[in-house]
Amino acid sequence: MKKLFKGRFALYFAFLTFFIIFSFTVRTLLFISACHHTDFTLFEIVKIFGIGLFFDIGTGLIIALPYALFLLFVSDKLYRKKWNKIFTPIILFIFIVITLFSFFAELTFWQEFESRFNFIAVDYLIYTYEVIHNINESYPIPLLLAAILIIAFVITYGLYKLKIFSQTFESASTKKSRSVPSITLIVFAVAFIIFVKNSWAEQGNNHYTNELSKAGTYSFFAAFKNNELNYQDFYSQVDDKMAFEIIRNQLKESNSSFINSGKSIKRIISSKNKAYKPNVITITIESLSADFLAHYGNTQHLTPFLDSSANQSVFFSNMYATGTRTVRGMEALTLCIPPTPGSSIVRRMDNEHLFTVGHVFKNQGYTNTFFYGGDGYFDNMNHFFGNNGYNIVDRGRKLLNETYDGSRTMIQDKDVTFENAWGICDEDIFNVVVKDADEKYKHHQLFNNFIMTTSNHRPYTFPANKINLAQGTREAAVRYTDYAIEKFIEKIKNKPWFENTVIVIVADHCASSAGKNEIDISKYQIPCMILNLKNTANTNINKMTSQIDVFPTLWGFIGWNYTNDFFGKNVLDSNYKPRVVLGTYQKLAYMQNDSLVILSPQRKIESYLYDKSKNEQRKANFSKEFTNKAIANYQTAYELFKNGGLKE
Incomplete structure (x- = not known):
């Protein structure tokens, strides 16, 4: 030897x-x-x-x-x-x-x-x-x-x-x-x-x-x-009929009625509120953890504008992201669906012509547009949005043989004052949105705009002389993003279309998801607020809510009747039971109040009681009925996507 x-x-x-x-x-x-x-x-x-x-x-x-x-x-x-x-x-x-x-x-x-x-x-x-x-x-x-x-x-x-x-x-x-x-x-x-x-x-x-x-x-x-995990091969299941019975019962609202029986969650929502049609601008902020805001105990004064806006809005103070990546946030905000194992649906094959939030807006006479300061080719964003009812405005490159159901407009050099590896700065993308909104207003066109920011992403660089923090740190990028949103709101307040425009501000995910626990619930908490709603008092919704609930709740406020094929709910409905759905690529979590179930490959099920004040999870035993509810959320979501049940 x-x-x-x-x-x-x-x-x-x-x-x-x-x-x-x-x-x-x-x-x-x-x-x-x-x-x-x-x-x-x-x-x-x-x-x-x-x-x-x-x-x-x-x-x-x-x-x-x-x-x-x-x-x-x-x-x-x-x-x-x-x-x-x-x-x-x-x-x-x-x-x-x-x-x-x-x-x-x-x-x-x-x-x-x-x-x-x-x-x-x-x-x-x-x-x-x-x-x-x-x-x-x-x-x-x-x-x-x-x-x-x-x-x-x-x-x-x-x-x-x-x-x-x-x-x-x-x-x-x-x-x-x-x-x-x-x-x-x-x-x-x-x-x-x-x-x-x-x-x-x-x-x-x-x-x-x-x-x-x-x-x-x-x-x-x-x-x-192992790029994609088949739920049926790796995770615990219940009988399909039972799973859909559980989820249909969970999704039942005081003003809803299911259209089909069996393996379907499609239903009609009939609102009791007076309906109106505002323009909607959704600002999806890159990596904005809740704990960057003073509302959640931060003392660094990084988000003075967002903190003041939270007090003058419908503020979801106990909301949780569904995942740890931008495409998960996009999936939750456009499809209102729990995260299925593996990659986000935004990145999957056969993700065209799905029933999306944009589909609901389109049926109400809106034009949907996805705005991104980087290249929307990244993470398959252009393909997803472009083939699901959205036009695209991005800072991208023209690719051969690219086809979308919607149009694509590339942001020109003349509209860019600052750019780094991930795209143009937040101020620049907001200016592009303002120009687009002016044009649509001129042509009497209602708009639903989905904006994805980039400045709060490494390398954390942005235009000089805007804030009093040096570039290159996450904290500085958060402060700049807050500054850019403030300037955007100030600018559009003078626009003739502002009075009839609702602003949704929400994070895509947190800055970090890792913690002592495999799924650390505190690392999924994000801020979300809706500004400029007519005839609506400032409200702090402190119920536990999920990203998938944002738009069903908004439509409740503005009194819409619509077809709903989502897992998200109007959280102000009397039948709403606080719960969140979230996960990593492999682990899937369902939490209702303080009861947490985590599903893993090899059909593993773990149960915990979550103490939010101490951020601690301790082992617990729950009834089979509760565990089945957790399984049903993910089993039915996977079933509907893989078998075409989410198509328009």
Whole structure:
């Protein structure tokens, strides 16, 4: 065995050792970072580094698999040729550079998402333009690349000084002598790929422990492989008929009547309020956690305008986002549906011609428009909105063969004063919206505008001399976004169409979703307010509500009769029972009052009592009836989407 480590396989095991040491270093750095957010038991620490070592070894074996095949099949004579003495060190150097870069990427990804690589990292490979520019504006890339190259050179040179290269190239080996170790290493690597699941690291309730136990590279490929989760294959179910009976009973309102029986939630809403048709502008704010507002205890004075507006509006002070990404927020606000496992419906196949919020507005004579300061190609936003009844106005590139049911207008350079990797600043997109609204008013056209902001996103840059905080931090970006919204409202107050225009302000998701618990409820709370409603007193709705309830509640205020095919409800209806639906890519949560049920793959069901004052979740046992209600929400949502039940 000693001869093996000094023979042809010396370089193979040297690389494996390097990979394990650096993986351990990254895990340690992430562990130290996580210690600021949670306490770890001794058992959890052993798990983090024990299971982590297992995943690191397996990942290293997979990365080195091509070299193991090379060592097996290349003859001794060919292996000792001069060309190989040049080729192998170069390839090794490249692999070390790539590995070091992936380690750096893990640290930055954790900084943003407090998670190992997941579906988001896979998405970022597709949208390279935005991501590369974002990274370039957020970090000193030339210096980091130089540091990576220097470290890679030092490691490679160190192996040379340790005579690893001479040992591997000068040692003699027969096909028989190298077959056993090569085949053993290959078998272990292939077995790891086939049999080891990333979910093996997700055995406890502490999010940080689970994520730290993983290997980033392996997590990336696991996410790539499992892009969509079939609810019926992985989650607990009840009888389909029972599921729809439960959900129809839950959705029943005092002024509703179902149109169809069976597997349908379509119903007619008949309002008792006097109807009117205001223009609607929805400002969806990037990553605006509730705890940025003074209303929720923040003392940094980051959102003075939003805080004052909350007191002069219909304010949903206890609202929760359905997910942790922008496309989840868009899904909730346009489809009013619980999050189904895997990617958001915005990013799924066959997501055209769905029954959306825009569909309701269109039936009332409105023009729907989606405004985005970046390129709407990102995250499939243009395809989703453009094929679901919305026109598109974005700062994008013209793509070949793109077709939408609606029109697409690209924001011109003359309308841009500031732009970063993620798009034009919030002031600029608001100015575009004002111009568009002026034009529609001139032609007596009612409008429903959905705006997605970008300034509160890394790299957190915006026009200079607007606020008194330095650029580059989340807090500064939040302050600038508040400033931009204030200027927007001031500007439109003088417009002839303002008197008949309702403003909805809501976050897409929170700035961070990670916490000690796998699903940390407090990290989903967002602000939401409706401004300028006619004949409506300022109201603080402190019932627990979800993003999916925003528009059904708005339509209740303005007295509309309409067809409803949504899971969202008018939260002021007498039959409304406070509940929220939210989740990650795999975990799905249903909470009613303080009772929380979390559904996971492998048909796992967990039940907790949630103490909001302490932000604590403790194990509990609920009735089967309550657990079935949680299952029914997600089972029926998945069933309706996959089988076309959400189509117009």
